[in-house]
Amino acid sequence: xxxxxxxxMSQISKTFPGVLALDKVDFELRRGEVHVLxxxxxxxxxxLMKILSGAYQKSSGEIELDGVPVSIKNPRHAQDLGISxxxxxxxxxxxLSIAENIFLGREPSKFxxxxxxxxxVRAARELLKGLGLTVDPSARVKRxxxxxQQMVEVAKALSLETRILIMDEPTSALSQQEIKxxxxxxxxxxxxxxxxxxxxxxxxxxxxxxxxxxxxRDGRSVATCEVAxxxxxxxIRLMVNRELTEQFPKRQxxxxxEILRLEGLTTSGLRDISFSLHKGEVLGIAxxxxxxxxxxxxxxxxxxxxxxxxxxxxxxxxxxxxxxRAINCGIGFLTEDRKSQGLVLRLSVGExxxxxxxxxxxxxxxxxRNKEKLACxxxxxxxxxxxxxxxxxxxxxxGGNQQKVVLGKWLCSExxxxxxxxxxxxxxxxxxxxxxxxxxxxxxxxVAIIMIxxxxxxxxxxxxxxxxxxxxxxxxxxxxxxxxQERVLxxxxxx
Amino acid sequence: MRPNGIAxxxxxxxxxxxxxGTLSGLLVLGLVLWVLTPHFLTLSNLLNVAEQxxxxxxxxxxxxxxxxxxxxxxxxxxxxxxxxxxxxxALHAGAPLPFALLAxxxxxxxxxxxxxxxxxxxxxxxxxxxxxxxSVARGTALMYTGGRPISGFxxxxxxxxxxxxxxxxxxxxxxxxxxxxxxxVLTRTKLGRYTYAIGGNEEATHLSGVNVRFYKxxxxxxxxxxxxxxxxxxxxxxxxxxxxxxxMYELDAIAATVIGGTxxxxxxxxxxxxxxxxxxxAVLRNGLNLLGVSSFLQQVVIGSVIIVAVLIDMALKRRxxxx
Numbered sequence: 162x163x164x165x166x167x168x169x170m171s172q173i174s175k176t177f178p179g180v181l182a183l184d185k186v187d188f189e190l191r192r193g194e195v196h197v198l199x200x201x202x203x204x205x206x207x208x209l210m211k212i213l214s215g216a217y218q219k220s221s222g223e224i225e226l227d228g229v230p231v232s233i234k235n236p237r238h239a240q241d242l243g244i245s246x247x248x249x250x251x252x253x254x255x256x257l258s259i260a261e262n263i264f265l266g267r268e269p270s271k272f273x274x275x276x277x278x279x280x281x282v283r284a285a286r287e288l289l290k291g292l293g294l295t296v297d298p299s300a301r302v303k304r305x306x307x308x309x310q311q312m313v314e315v316a317k318a319l320s321l322e323t324r325i326l327i328m329d330e331p332t333s334a335l336s337q338q339e340i341k342x343x344x345x346x347x348x349x350x351x352x353x354x355x356x357x358x359x360x361x362x363x364x365x366x367x368x369x370x371x372x373x374x375x376x377x378r379d380g381r382s383v384a385t386c387e388v389a390x391x392x393x394x395x396x397i398r399l400m401v402n403r404e405l406t407e408q409f410p411k412r413q414x415x416x417x418x419e420i421l422r423l424e425g426l427t428t429s430g431l432r433d434i435s436f437s438l439h440k441g442e443v444l445g446i447a448x449x450x451x452x453x454x455x456x457x458x459x460x461x462x463x464x465x466x467x468x469x470x471x472x473x474x475x476x477x478x479x480x481x482x483x484x485x486r487a488i489n490c491g492i493g494f495l496t497e498d499r500k501s502q503g504l505v506l507r508l509s510v511g512e513x514x515x516x517x518x519x520x521x522x523x524x525x526x527x528x529x530r531n532k533e534k535l536a537c538x539x540x541x542x543x544x545x546x547x548x549x550x551x552x553x554x555x556x557x558x559x560g561g562n563q564q565k566v567v568l569g570k571w572l573c574s575e576x577x578x579x580x581x582x583x584x585x586x587x588x589x590x591x592x593x594x595x596x597x598x599x600x601x602x603x604x605x606x607x608v609a610i611i612m613i614x615x616x617x618x619x620x621x622x623x624x625x626x627x628x629x630x631x632x633x634x635x636x637x638x639x640x641x642x643x644x645x646q647e648r649v650l651x652x653x654x655x656x
Numbered sequence: 657m658r659p660n661g662i663a664x665x666x667x668x669x670x671x672x673x674x675x676x677g678t679l680s681g682l683l684v685l686g687l688v689l690w691v692l693t694p695h696f697l698t699l700s701n702l703l704n705v706a707e708q709x710x711x712x713x714x715x716x717x718x719x720x721x722x723x724x725x726x727x728x729x730x731x732x733x734x735x736x737x738x739x740x741x742x743x744x745x746a747l748h749a750g751a752p753l754p755f756a757l758l759a760x761x762x763x764x765x766x767x768x769x770x771x772x773x774x775x776x777x778x779x780x781x782x783x784x785x786x787x788x789x790x791s792v793a794r795g796t797a798l799m800y801t802g803g804r805p806i807s808g809f810x811x812x813x814x815x816x817x818x819x820x821x822x823x824x825x826x827x828x829x830x831x832x833x834x835x836x837x838x839x840x841v842l843t844r845t846k847l848g849r850y851t852y853a854i855g856g857n858e859e860a861t862h863l864s865g866v867n868v869r870f871y872k873x874x875x876x877x878x879x880x881x882x883x884x885x886x887x888x889x890x891x892x893x894x895x896x897x898x899x900x901x902x903x904m905y906e907l908d909a910i911a912a913t914v915i916g917g918t919x920x921x922x923x924x925x926x927x928x929x930x931x932x933x934x935x936x937x938a939v940l941r942n943g944l945n946l947l948g949v950s951s952f953l954q955q956v957v958i959g960s961v962i963i964v965a966v967l968i969d970m971a972l973k974r975r976x977x978x979x
Contacts (some may be wrong), residue, residue, distance in 0.1 A: 464863070488865040502863055505856035507923040516853060517864040519846050526845045570864065 165228050167192045167356050168213075168325060173222035175208055180587075182208045185222070186382045188375055190325065195347065195357045197367045197388070200377035201400055201650070203615055206360050209377070210327050213358075214246040215239035245318035246327040249334075251310050255303035260285035262302050263317045288316040292346055308339035315346060319355075326350065327358045332366060333451060344370055362449050364393050364654055376400055394647075397654070401617060401646035409622035410597055414441035414604035416625065419476070421578050421609065423461070426470035430456040431633045434470070438578065438611060441604045445624030445644075446613045448653050453633040454613045455497055458580045461611075462494040463487040474578070488517055490578075493571025495564070497582040497613075503567040504555050511537040511551035513566050518574040540569040544599065561592025568599065579603065581612045585619060597623060617646050629653050674917040675929040677972070681965065682936050689943040696946055703825060709938035710827040713931055714886045715902075716909040716916075717838045718768075718879030720930045723913050724842075725875050726855040726922025727782035731771060731789035732883045733905035737898065738793040739764040740887035744806035744897030753812055760891075761884040767793055768880020772873030786876075790906070797899040807896035817892035827889045834885070838927045851875060855922025911958075912937055915965045936961070 168190040175183040183205045190196050198206045211217040213224070215236040224231055226242060233239050239246075253262050260281045261268070269280040285298035294312050302310060311331060318326050328347075332340045347357060347370060361367060367374055368388060375385040376399040383399050417440035426434040431453050438444050448454050459465040461472065463481040471478050474490045481487050487494070496502035504513050514537045515522065522533040537551050544565045548558055555566055564584065571579060581600070585593045600610055600623060614620050620627055627644045629637040629652040637652040689696040715732050722729045743760030751759070767789060774785035819826040842848035850871045853861040862868045883902075891897040916933030918925025940961060944954045 462863070483865075483867075484863050485865040485867060494863060496863060501857070502860050505853045505860050505923065507856040508852060512849060512853070516849075516861065516866070519849055523846045526847060528844055528846055528849060530844070574865075 166190060167227065169223075169225040169228075170209070170213065171223045171225075173209065173212060173224070174220045175205075175212060175217060176220045182380055183212075183219075184380045186377065186380070187385075188382060189385070190356050190358060191373075192356055193351055193354050194372040195351060195359055195370055197371040197374040198358060198360045198377065199362075199364075199367065199374055199396060199400065201615070201617070204377040204400075205380040206377055207329065208380075210246065210329065210358065210360065213239070213325075214244055214327060240321050243322055243324035244327070245321055245323040245325070247311065247314045247318065247329065247331060249330050251307075251314055253302045253310055253313060256301060258299045258301055259289070259296065259305070259313050259316075260298040262313055263288065263298075263320055265317075267320075284320070285316070288320055291319070292316055292349070306339075307334045308336075308342065311335075311343065312346065315350070319350075323355060325356050325358065327360070329360045330362070331359075332361065332363065340366075362654065364396060367396075368393075397647055397650055401650050410601040412443070412601055412604070412623075412625070414601070414607075416441045417607060420474065421461075422473040422476075424471045424473070426457075426460060426472065427468045428456060428460050428465045429468070430465070431460060434460075434635055436628060436635065436638075438609045440577075440607045440609050442625045443600065443604060443610045443612055443623050445620035445627040446611060446630060447615075447617065447620045447627055447649050448630035448636075450615070452630040452653065454630050455582055456633070457630070458494060458496075458582050458611070458613060461487065461580060462492060488574055488576070491576050492578045492580065493517075493574060493576030494580045495567050495571065495582060495584060497586065499560070499563055499567060499587070503570075504563060506554070506556040508555060509552045510541070510546065510548050510555050510558070510566055513555050514540055514569045514573055517570055521573075536573060537569075540572055543572075544569050545595070559592070561588045561595065564588055564592070564596060565599075568596075577608055579608060579610045581610060581614075583614055584612065585614075585616070617649060620644075620649070621646065674969070675926065675932060677969075678916055678929055678932045678936070678965075682932050682939065685936060685939055685943070689939065689946070693943070693946045696943060699823075701942070701946075703823070703828065705935070705938050705942045706828045706831075707825050708942060709934045710831045711886045711890050712905060712908045712912055712937065713831050713934035714834055714882050714889070715905055716912040716930045716934050717834055717927055718882035719906075719909040720838075720913045720916075720918055720925065720927050721842075721851055721875045722782070722879050723910070723918050723920060724851050724855045724922055724925060725872055726858070726920075727775065727872070727876070728786065728910070728920075729768075729771065729876065729879045730783065730786040730906045731767065731793055732879060732909055733902035734790045734793035734797070735764050735767040735880055735883040736887045736890065736902035736905060737900065738767065738797040738800075739884040740891045740897040740901055741797045741801050741806060741899055743884075743888060744809070744891055745800070747809055747813060748806060753810075756813075757888055760888050761881060764880040764882070764884025764887065765877050766880065768883070769873060769877040771880070772876030775876065776869035776872050794899070801897075801899045803899060805896045805898040809892070809895055814892050814895055817889060827893070830885070830889065834882070835927055835931050842926060847871065847874065852923055855924075857923070908937060911962045915962060917969060936965075 166189045170186065170188040173183055173186045186205065186209055188209065200206050208217065212219045215233045215238050224233065231242060233242065263285050264281055268276045269284065271277045282298045289296060289298060292312055292315060296309060302313060331343060335343060351357065359371065371388040373385060374388055374391065376383045376396065378400060419437050420440050421438040424435050434457060446454050456465055460467055463483045463486050472481055479490050481490060500506060505516065511534065515533055519528060522529045534551060541548065546562050546565045546569065548562065555563060558566065584596055588596065604610060612623060621644055625641055627639045627649060628635050629649055631653055639648060695701060715736065719729060719732060739760045742763045743756050746756040746759045771786050771789050774780045775782050816826055821829060842851065850861065850866055853866065854868055854871060858868055890901060912933035913930050914920065915936055916925065916929025918929060937958065940958055941954065944957060
């Protein structure tokens with residue numbers, strides 16, 4: 162007995178300046194089902210859900226709720242329609258009580274907007290009981306564990322008479338025991354008639370919990386199938402099966418002697434990381450978000466505190482406790498977030514280029530601006546940075562050119578080991594190719610590159626070797642020949 | 657290949673559009689006052705205005721450095737009073753003049769460095785660290801003197817305020833010298849470069865290998881140093897070091913800095929603007945006095961000017977008149 166779906170999103174597209182994030186995606190949700198949304202990082206899952214929850218506006222397409230077309234204007238409107246979201250980052254106010262959080266903005270009041278505390282606590286207790294939770298509703302939220310805080314969010318969603326609950330990777334911070342509880346809650350919600358959209362990377366969860374699954378890839382919906390009728394290998398194939406359209410330069414570097422070696426490196430987020438890197442090599446690091454890739458880069462660059470293990474640069478043990486020391490060891494770090502970590506947006510192109518290496522142009526505290534200008538001109542030319550002048554504020558440059566400025570910073574500081582964290586994020590296709598070619602040229606000159614990337618084609622297209630990380634450890638290593646999208650993704654996903 | 661003179665000048669104008677705006681504000685203000693009261697535009701009055709401006713202007717140099725790093729220093733006025741009484745008591749104890757002056761400068765600098773260390777090593781917000789120092793320095797100055805001013809100094813010392821070179825008062829010369837040095841430091845030295853970078857994006861600067869803690873501490877030390885310098889000039893002018901000197905100077909210095917176009921968010925602005933800002937405040941006070949406006953109304957006018965100046969600045973920025 163097939164009834165009309167509760168929610169039908171058809172032909173949804175979303176463009177951001179320069180990027181097509183969603184391309185005619187179809188998605189359907191039945192009453193009382195758990196529908197898993199599956200896809201790699203950047204496949205468009207979050208964007209699709211943000212459109213549904215009113216955080217983003219779709220560029221085109223239709224949304225029908227109960228067969229009636231709706232246009233969701235903002236998050237408040239989505240709530241009124243019965244759509245609630247529980248984000249990975251929970252949205253609770255730590256200093257308020259559980260009850261106050263649940264009814265924030267909708268507090269029951271007696272008169273003159275004096276909050277009726279008793280009614281508030283009573284209503285909250287009612288809701289929590291329905292979820293099988295026995296905490297005191299007047300306890301501060303900051304005293305709760307993550308799992309309990311999540312329950313508060315669920316209670317909040319229920320109090321809004323939610324029909325569609327979106328959960329974004331809800332298990333990523335939970336222990337096994339807590340996950341079990343969460344699943345029990347989800348089943349209870351389902352019996353209560355709530356439909357759940359469940360975003361997750363973890364395939365095991367999908368088979369335990371899901372009714373149906375929709376796979377997204379590169380902003381397109383690839384397939385929707387019944388969980389019972391599919392298998393892990395098939396899902397992995399659906400997630401990665403794409404043509405390699407991008408052009409990667411033919412790598413021409415010869416791999417030389419070892420330049421960097423990690424032995425048993427351990428930090429608060431990393432366990433026992435060992436590998437070595439050679440001159441002229443591109444070492445790709447793949448893994449899902451939160452697998453510890455950025456933490457690894459930060460540990461090598463002196464940002465994360467190293468608890469155990471040793472870093473060797475050119476065979477010598479080095480204690481890297483600050484970025485300055487890392488730079489002195491010849492390491493350069495192109496951070497994932499250009500704008501907040503890579504550049505000083507209010508300063509000029511020239512000033513940014515020389516920031517790590519002003520010392521080279523300084524005598525007696527004074528900056529020799531002519532010498533500096535010469536160096537900057539050289540890198541602007543070499544990297545083909547498109548800027549009207551050295552004095553142009555870097556904020557006015559395009560994403561690709563900004564990325565080249567960051568790259569120039571480290572060339573200027575004469576780095577020999579480059580760590581690229583998501584080097585082509587937010588960069589248009591043309592600039593991407595240019596960055597790949599630059600990486601190739603760098604390695605041809607003997608530079609060694611560690612490239613962290615969520616884009617598998619990029620990792621496979623550029624790397625001489627691929628390390629796969631999972632929960633703070635190295636889960637596998639592949640040579641360029643062995644590495645395929647299926648193998649790498651499987652290694653990143655499987656526990 | 658050096659740019660020729662004209663291009664250089666154009667470039668300078670382009671990069672100081674914001675300061676030119678403030679400057680035209682100052683000129684308009686002068687013009688209005690000239691029309692309203694003929695006495696305004698006499699050499700002796702103008703020099704008087706400049707001299708009135710010196711103390712705040714010098715304190716505001718340090719404030720500009722601090723605000724450029726996206727910080728704030730509420731303690732400058734109290735540190736000024738503290739440095740003043742330390743120097744004055746050294747003079748009264750018979751210390752040689754250079755030594756006493758040094759004692760004043762060192763006192764100011766040390767207070768500033770303590771601020772800096774509280775902020776960098778203690779991780780206190782600048783507002784809190786310097787608010788504490790404001791109270792501690794003021795209280796120490798009051799305890800030290802028993803609340804009484806230390807007055808009466810040698811002619812040699814007072815010459816620092818009363819002396820003239822080519823009719824220009826010494827404090828004005830000192831002020832101009834300080835601004836020239838500060839301008840140079842901000843545009844040509846590593847310290848200046850890092851000051852802007854830290855205010856623009858502290859994390860990116862740290863990740864570029866800059867010792868952010870060190871440079872921030874130095875900047876607060878500088879603010880203290882300039883308070884010490886202002887203390888010397890003020891004490892020489894009044895022939896008295898008062899433990900209650902410099903009350904509210906921190907606010908005047910912040911106002912001068914902000915009117916001069918330095919962003920409270922850090923990373924943007926320069927000392928030329930601050931100088932003009934300090935002059936605007938002084939001209940305004942002077943003009944209102946000449947016009948016989950009551951001191952109560954003066955406060956209202958000055959407060960309004962600060963607000964209007966920043967409103968105009970923000971409106972222009974939104975329209976992208978200058979970057």
